[in-house]
Amino acid sequence: MILFPAIDLKEGRCVRLVQGDMAQAVVFNDDPAAQGARFEEQGFSWLHVVDLDGAFAGAPMNASAVDAILARVTLPVQLGGGVRDMRTLESWLAKGVARVIIGTAAVRDPAFVREAARLYPERIAVGIDAKDGRVAVEGWAQTSSMTAEELGRRFEDAGVAAIIYTDIARDGILKGLNIEMTVALAEAVGIPVIASGGLASIADIHRLLEPDCALLAGAITGRALYDGRIDPAEALTAIRQAKSAAA
Template identity: 70%
Template structure:
């Protein structure tokens, strides 16, 4: 179980949204590279970065901020947001991104995901963001008729490294992770699942350490970490203890 701190980029700043609404963005840091360095010093093993502007634009927008992060830290960085062409995948991996997350294109162009996973084994993840169980795309601005599990099953034999599952209704709301939905998705797929959206407190971390979450590969934390509801050292020690057990 890896706990990923999140850096969401909007206008070159670290922000957190509520339910993916760009109009409800709270700025938590002006220097993404410094924030990434702080997370690394706190002992986190990897970093989750999303180019929010890129997710809406359909192309990378905050490239300078991402490159500054990559130049500042040594731990692995996974990146999503507006990555919809093979050249973009190749470019980010060449710059030092450890894992590329494909979201909208996973629904629109699943053959692209399969080709990328074949070309870069272990370095391609699929982001599945769901609203009322249905996959949302284009920066969560559009909701499809496809169930999250159904989309995940399309990539079972593709070599995808992970599924990052976000319940949009909980994202940024500090209402707790969608444990029922995430655990169910984890059981429905053989691809490792990472939980995202709503992690609110140490109680959520303790829940992640419970036996029925043992098959989950990780979780992403954002607002709770930024506003001090989550103690990084305590959370990491708790999950490390689970791994040791």
């Protein structure tokens, strides 16, 4: 399992939202690149970055902050937020983003996702953000009629590298991941699933390492890292020990 530390970008700063509400943004660092470097120093193997303004605007809005992160860290970066067309996607890949996350366009333009995955195998992920069981789009501002499972199955044979599943109701409120729904999605599709939304403590890390979560490819953590609820060294040690025990 990979633990992804999150950098959510709003107006060039590193923030965390509460249940996707842009009006409830808490600033944790004015220097996202420095935050990325700190995560690298702490031993993380990937970085998860979201352009929150871009998700609402439908186009990149924090490009300079992302550029600064890419220039500062050597970690592979997966990036989402405002990726709605091939030109934007290819621009990020050219800049050095390892994996691009497509969210809203996965609902509105599935052919784009399929073509992207064909052209760039292992470099495209689908972001599935669910509110009350239904997929939300446009920076979570709108809810579609599609379920997370239906959207995941749409790309079963497309060759996407991963699905990032976020329970919006839990995001940013430190109430724990929605393990039941995330595992159910992982069981329903043949695509690796990364859990997101609500990871709050080292107990949640240990929960992810239990046998029923073995299908999950990883988890994203944000607020709990920033406010000290999760100690990076302790979390990464637990993951390494679980891997060694399973080997």
